[in-house]
Amino acid sequence: MAAKDTNKKILITIGLFAVLAGFGFLAAYSQLNPTGQAIAQSGSRPKYCDENGCIPNEVFESIPSYPDGLDIIRTNTLIGRYSVFENFAAVAPLCKKWNSDFSQCLDFTSDRNYYLQPEFYSTTWFGAGYTFYTGLGNSSFVGSYVNVLGISSFPNAVVATPQSDSPIKSGTDLRVVTYISAGWGVRNYQGVHLDVFYPVQGKVAAGTLFEVKQDPDVVKNYFDVKISPQEFVLGRSLPTFETKDGGCRPIGSYQQPCEDWTRKVEVLVHINENTPPGKYLIGITPATVSKTNETRWTNTYGFRYYTFTGFAVEPALYSIFVEVQ
C-alpha cells in the first residue's frame, strides 16, 4: 500500500513538473501568443486596385504563397516585438497549434516566406508601393516614368542599450538584422555593396531621444563590424517580385539567374577593448561594388544590370545606435 502511495506521489510530482514546465515554456516564448487569443489565419493576399487598374496575379508569381500569420507578424514588427528581426515563423498560427514538430517553427529559413512578401513592408506597400503595379494589368494604362534604380531598408535603425543582465561593454558582440530590398517597381538588377561608416551625428526616438555626436576618425577604432552578405545582387521588383528559387521572367529568350528582390542582412558588431562608455552610431550605406563582381554581373544581366553607387541617403540606409557602458 505504501509503495502504491509512493508511486502515486511520484506520478503526481512528475505531472506537476510537466505542467509547470509547460507554463514555463510558454512564459519563455510569450511572444508566441502575446494576447493569449486565437489568431485567425488569413492565408490569402488582398486584391489591390486603384484608378489605373488591379494588380495582376503575375506580379506575385515568384514569391512564396501568402503565409499564415503575416498580419500578426506585421503588427509585431511595428510594435517592436522582436529583439532581432527574424524567426517570424515561430509566431505564425501554424506553429501555435502545437500539434506538429515545433522545431520547424524555429527554422530561420522559413523567414523567407515572410520577408519576401511586399506586405511585410506594410507601411510603404499600402502607401505608395502597390500603386506601381496596378497599371500592369491594364493594357490601356500608359506610364510616363519607370523606376530604374531603387533601394530600401526595414528596419532602418536599431538601438542597443545595456541592461542589468545584458551589459554592453568592451568585448561584447552584438548581432542585428535588417532587410534590404529593391525599391518599389524597379525593373533592373542591382549590384549592392554595403559598407560601414561613422556619421558625425545622428539621433533617433526610441522611447527617449537617443542622440549621438562623435568623431568618426576616433570612433572607427572602437568597433569591428562584419556585414553578411556584404555584396550581392538584388532581384527585380518589376514586373514581378523575383526570388532565387521561385523563378523570374526571362530577358527575351535568355533565362538569366534569378535573385531575391529582398535580402536578409546580418550585421555583427564587436566592441573593441578600451572603448570608452558613451553613445555611438554605426551607419551602413551602399558603396562601390568590386570590379570582379561588377564585371560578372554585367555579363550576366546585360543592360538590365546596374551597380548601386550613384546615390546615397542620409540618415544611413541602416543605422545602429549603441550605448556602451
Place this chain on the structure above:
Amino acid sequence: MDKLLIITLILAILVMSSVAFAEFATTKVFFNIPQVTSFAIAMPDTYAGAQNFSITATTLASANSTDFVSFNATAPASWVQPSAAGSFTRNQSGNATPIFQIMNLGNVNITINMTLNDSGTFALQGLNVSVNATTTGGNLACGNKLPGGAVGANETARNLTNSSFTTLIFNLTPTATAACKVNVTMWGFINSGVTPGEYAGNLITNSSKT
C-alpha cells in the same frame, strides 16, 4: 516522499523562472525602429501597362528599352541633354521632362546625395534640381529644402563631380504623404566625340553614341 514533492516543485519553479527571465533579459537589449528608408530613381519611359512583362531583347543592340543614360555627340558639343541609350523618345526635355525623378518611397524624411561614377569623356555642364511642389514663404510644401542658392522658386543649380557626393535635396518627405518628386535635369559638355556604339554600364556616366 512529501519532501520529494516539495523539493521538485521548488526546483521546477526555479528552473522555469530562470528560463523566463533569460528571455526577458535578451529581448530588452535591442529596440528596432520599424521604419522604412526607401527611394527610387525613375527615368522617362512611355509604356503600356502590360509591356513590362515582355522584355524581348537579349542584347543591348536589340533592346527595346534600356536605362543607360546617354549624352550623344560625335563631335565636341555643349549643353547636350541626355536620353535613355537607344531610345531618343526617352530623352530629357529641359525642366519639363527631367532625366531623373527621385521619389522617397519610405516613411521617413531623407537627404539625397548623388555622384558620378566616372566622368569619362564628357563633363556635366549643368545640373539642375527642382521639386514639383510649391513653396510657401521660402519653404517647400513637401517639407524639404534645397541646398545652395535657389535658381527659381523651388530649384537650384548644383555641381556634380565624380570625386564626392553632392547633396541634391535635404529632408525629402515621403511621396505617399506629399507629391514630392525631385526633378534632376543634366546638361553635358562633350569635349570629344565618342565612337559610335560605345557605352558604359553605369547609370549616370554613359557617354555613348548609340
